[in-house]
Amino acid sequence: MLVARCPAKINLTLHILGRRGDGYHELESLVAFTGAGDTLTLLPGPELSLDISGPTAPAAGGGNDNLVLRAARNLAARIDGLTLGAFRLEKRLPVAAGIGGGSSDAAAALRLLARANGLAPDDPRLHDAARATGADVPVCLGARARMMRGAGETLGEALRLPLLPAVLINPGVPVETRPVFARLGLQPGERLGGAAHPEIACGASAGELWSNLAKGRNDLEDAACLQAPVIVDVLAVLRAARGCKLARMSGSGATCFALFAAPGAAARAACAIRAQHPEWWVKTAALR
Incomplete structure (x- = not known):
């Protein structure tokens, strides 16, 4: 059983620069992360599944559109023979709350699948799958304070912030x-x-x-x-x-x-x- 934390994402700033020609809003945001949040586990295996429990589970949505499953499918589409498995999500963060709970869950799923399949944390296919899953998923992959720009696809270097x-x-x-x-x-x-x-x-x-x-x-x-x-x-x-x-x-x-x-x-x-x-x-x- 592999375990990953899914910390909340906090936008310390969020500047909207405008709206791009493709319809996406262009932004600049300083993002930081909490030390705690949801917890995601993975039991590697041939089949993909998701079980959700916890105090905010009823609002999280357990269907095929859940971001954990979407992230796993996006990575599988990029890597032939990817080992998947049974995910279990302990949902504690509020849903539709502006703190990237679902995006952090999806990023944790990608990190767990990377560990299960021996992928390096900086494997470009992980970042491609993150971008395909949602705008906030790439910044949640590393879960470190940094600047986020564009529609979420352009990330600055990890920052050391004071407490x-x-x-x-x-x-x-x-x-x-x-x-x-x-x-x-x-x-x-x-x-x-x-x-x-x-x-x-x-x-x-x-x-x-x-x-x-x-x-x-x-x-x-x-x-x-x-x-x-x-x-x-x-x-x-x-x-x-x-x-x-x-x-x-x-x-x-x-x-x-x-x-x-x-x-x-x-x-x-x-x-x-x-x-x-x-x-x-x-x-x-x-x-x-």
Whole structure:
């Protein structure tokens, strides 16, 4: 039995540059990952299957369109005789939440199949299969902080970030990505104005990183708040938390995050928010 973790992906920034001629939106995003999330196991064998359990399993969708199975089929289409097997997914991350849960599950499936078949982690067929599976799957393959550009296909080098203690909140409202992008109203070939993304240097000091993060933004935040107004409430709660240095929405929502200077401050804030809003999914995390 092979085991892989499927950490949540957090968009610390998300700048939309415009919409390309092929219809995809062009973006620049600084992405980081949590230390925990879903768990995926693989029992190698000739047949491909998927069993899903866990607290958020009912919303994950266990049909043939699940991203774990889609990723496996995309890799099998590129490698003759690929050993497949029985996947089991323990689903803990909220679904349609802007934190790449399904994409991280798919990336973990590709990593497990690579191990089962003796493929190198940088085998180009893995990255081809990731791109064919979904826009966020390539960045989830390495699960390391880095810049993501284009429609998700262009990745920067892995970055060493200072410790980023965080509180994550999802209010339990699924937000579909497509309608959020549609609310931007961009036509193919149209550009969206805004300040350029700040340069993020590998090994930057905590002060430099905080300064650059403050110059960034999430261009989908307003559109997502129209789609799910509860996001406004979540952001207000996070920004009011003692010790919060920055609060922002991740991806296309509805999950939001707040960054703190120390893990203790994040833990205290999460405890207080959880007591006030027991219906929300509230987690602490150390982003990397």
